[in-house]
Amino acid sequence: MKKKIKPKHRQRKRNHLSFRLNVLFFVVFLLFSALILRLGFVQIVEGETFVNELASTTNATERHDAPRGVMYDRYGHVVVDNQLELSVTYTNPSRTTKAQTMLEIAQDLEPLIEVDTERVTPRDKRDYILLTMSEEDRYKLVTREERRDLDGPSSEYQLEIERITDEQIDRLSSQELQVAAIYREMARGYANSPQRIKQRITDEEAHVISENLDRLPGIDIARHSSRTYPYGDSFHSFFGSTSQIPSERVDYYLSRGYERSDIVGTSYLEAQYEEVLRGQKAVVESVTKREGTRTIDSTVNERLGQRGNDLVLTLDMELQQRLEDIIDQEIRKSGNSFILDRSAYAVLMDPRTGDILAMAGFWDPAGRERDSYADHIGNVNKAFEMGSSVKAASVLTGFHAGVASPGTRFNDRPIYLPQTPPKRSWNTSGFGWIDDRRALEQSSNVYMFEIGMRMANCYYTAPNTRCGWTTGSGGTIERAYQEVRNSFSQFGLGSETGIDLPSYSSGLTGGSESGGNLLDLMIGQYDNYTTLQLAQYIATIANDGYRMEPRLVREIRNPSTIQDEQGAVVQKFEPTILNRIDMSDAHISRVQQGLRDVMTRGTARANFGNASYQPAGKTGTAQVKVAVGQGDYRRVVDGNTQSLVGYAPFNNPEIAFAVVVPDVRLGSNGGRQGIAQEISKSALEAYFELKDSRNGAKPIDEPLLEEVNID
Structure with a gap:
């Protein structure tokens, strides 16, 4: 057998490959060796040089607050604006900064500014006294035996605080209180986060502080902006308020890129649209290199800030001012008509x-003494028994339940049920046999009672006749309550309105679900509703059964760079249908005709019978009892809550309204009747007058300035 011989060229190729790999490994070895040598040189030979250079390099980052977005009314009037102001701030460079160091800075700052000392608590004063005591005096506060029994420094400090006497606090001078107030604000700050010490410093204070910044480490003058309200209290509470981040919300805001000292919206529109209104901060980064006491290099990088986006509201500020004046005049005209508090609420909306x-x-x-009588927010957070103004919902509920239909007649006469006071209409002798339109026109209670009783399987035929309704779980009365409330909620009565606010009331339900209370529920004298819920209810009927979501904001716009002009639209909010009530068009039309009858022939004809704008609506008077007086002089006074709801024009509604006047004395006791009707009449006249001619909203002489809470 012959021996196989490998070709020479294949052997040479393999030797050449091995040589290349060896060269590659050698080069890699040299590179790693060079890298290790270089690292060793930097760390061992030049390490001290770089440490010194790093120590001589300072990097300071400043963040300047940007103004929040402004708010406009529907006609372009600025209703919430910003005003530039200067504040004194303290930035704690480290969590380990000693309290004594901050106290010394506070003592140096005190002669330069004047601060409010009202917020200085007794605990703050004790803290201040401890800081200013000598070590010897402070040591005397706690005995050696007591220290042995204490758990640690915190327990010892607490005992020292308790040993500070009231006499020592009373001896504090006004100057010392000023220092304590400054120190209090400084100590409340977080490391590397500016803490406001005083807002709205004067120009003189700013100049003096600027001249002394070199000896006030951590102290700076920052630019801020505060909210201003060109129209004063008009709609002010709905705009909301701003303050430093509340302690219970710190984690929430920090997770979204805020700083602890940031100002945020804390209520109503400011809170609801915080992410929109929030401005983008300007960032200034300064890098300085020093060699000894000499600056050898300095660079500044700046990122410009931007004002937050603007809101265009649905509000008509000129109409708002007219409505406020109307309410004010009517309430003051009513004198002593009110049992205790004088109040009234009104909502005007586009159905x-x-x-x-x-x-x-x-x-x-x-x-009580008040600077302002404005209580606009009461329209969404105060609930009342609204009386007969809800009867349109009662009639439609009866139609839907099948216990009545258009044209159904019931005998309006007193009703006597076991263990229940007599139930009757305001016309105590009754209206006799009436249909649904006549019942709305004359505000028949008994017609609504009949609907409620029949829904609970009670067919009342004669005095003292026992109804066939049953109580308890699954009883006919319980089912009737549920059916009525479910029906009412379709109109917005007793349900969430959906308005774009972070909080509002959804009303209150009555307690005991008895047969007699069911009858009261049908005439609006059991469950409680807000004025906004009442307005949404009547607007739903005016809008042929479509319940619209109430809204305060129409658009979000970019901040404008041109004076008196609005920026580009970022987002436009379209009207939102919440639901369509589960009633037929014929039934809704029938009730609409009944509401028109109220204004032309019924309980509101005196004020609206000849109105050119052709209103439709429903009056209401709920009986109330109000406790007045104290101790032996305490007594209960009978009164009523007046209400009126409606819309106009009847054939093409463009405005819906609800007016509520709580706790008015009875007419026999000197109470003025018809206050709600007078307010409604003047409000509708104002709306239609403004359609023809406008003079513009009237700003106050000195815009109202928000007091920002920095606690």
């Missing part, structure tokens, strides 16, 4: 879109 055009409230609490 086709849900736009809130105006929403005003007046509250004059008895025995």
Whole structure:
């Protein structure tokens, strides 16, 4: 057998490959060796040089707050604006900064500014006294035996605080209180985060502080902006307020890129649209290199800030001012008509879109001094028994339940049920046999009672006849309550309105679900509703059964760079239909005709019978009992809550309204009747007058400036 011999060229090729790999490994070895040598050289030979250079390089980052977005009304009037102001801030460079160091800075700053000392608590004063005591005096506060029994420094400090006497606090001078107030604000800050010490410093204070910044480490003058309200209290409470981040919300905001000292919206529109209104901060980064006491290099990088986006509201500020004046005049004209507090609430809205055009409230609490009687927010957070103004919902509920239909007649006469006071209409002898339209026109209670009783399987035929309704779980009364409330909620009565606010009331339900209370529920004298819920209910009927979501904001716009001009639209909010009530068009039309009858022939004809704008609506008077007096003089006074709901024009509704006047004395006791009707009449006249001619909203002489809470 012959021996196989490998070709020479294949052997040479393999030797050549091995040589290349060896060269590659050698080069890699040299590179790693060079890298290791270089690292060793940098660390061992030049390490000290680089450490010194790093120590001589300072990097300071400043963040300047940007103004929040402004708010406009529907006609372009600025209703919430910003005003530039200067504040004194302290930035704690480290968590380990000693309290004594901050106290010394506070003592140096005190002669330069004047601060409010009202917020200085007794605990703050004790802290200050401890800081200013000598070590010897402080050591005397706690005995050696007591220290042995204490758990640690915190327990010892608490005992020292308790040993500070009231006499020592009383001996503090005004100058010392000023220092304590400054130190209090400084100590409340977080490391590397500016903490406001005083807002709105004067120009003189700013100049003096600027001249002394070199000896006030951590102290700076920062630019901020505060909210201003060109129209004063008009709609002010709905705009909301701003403050430093509340302690319970710190984690929430920090996770979204905020700093602890940032100002945020804390209520109503400011809170609801915080992410929109929030501005983008300007960032200034300064890098300085020093060699000894000499600066050898300095660079500044700046990122410009931007004002937050703007809101265009549905509000008509001129109409709002007219409505506020109307309520104010009518309440003051009523004199002593009120049992205790004088108050009234009104909502004007577009039933086709849900736009809130105006929403005003007046509250004059008895025995209390107030700077302002404005209580606009009461329209969404105060609930009342609304009386007969809800009867349109009662009739439609009866139609839907099948216990009545258009044209159904019931005998309006007193009803006597076991263990229940007599139930009758305001016309105590009754209206006799009436149909649904006549029942709305004359505000028959008994017609609504009949609907409620029949829904609970009670067919009342004669005095003292026992009804066939049953109580308890699954009983006919319980089912009737549920059916009525479910029906009412379709209109917005007793349900969430959906308005773009972070909080509002959904009303209150009565307690005991008895047969007699069911009858009261049908005439609006059991469950409680807000004025906004009442307005949404009547707007739903005006809008042929479509319940619109009430809204306060129409658009979000970019901040404008041109004076008196709005920026480009970022987002436009379209009207939102919440639901369509589960009633037929014929039934809704029938009730609409009944509401028109109220204004032309019924309980509101005196004020609206000849109105050119052709209103439709429903009056309401709920009986109330109000406790007045104290101790042996405490007594209960009978009164009523007046209400009126409606819309106009009847054939093509463009405005819906609800007016509520709580706790008015009875006419026999000197109470003025018809206050709600007078307010409604003047409000509708104002709306239609403004359609023809406008003079513009009237700003106050000195814009109202928000007091920002920095606690």
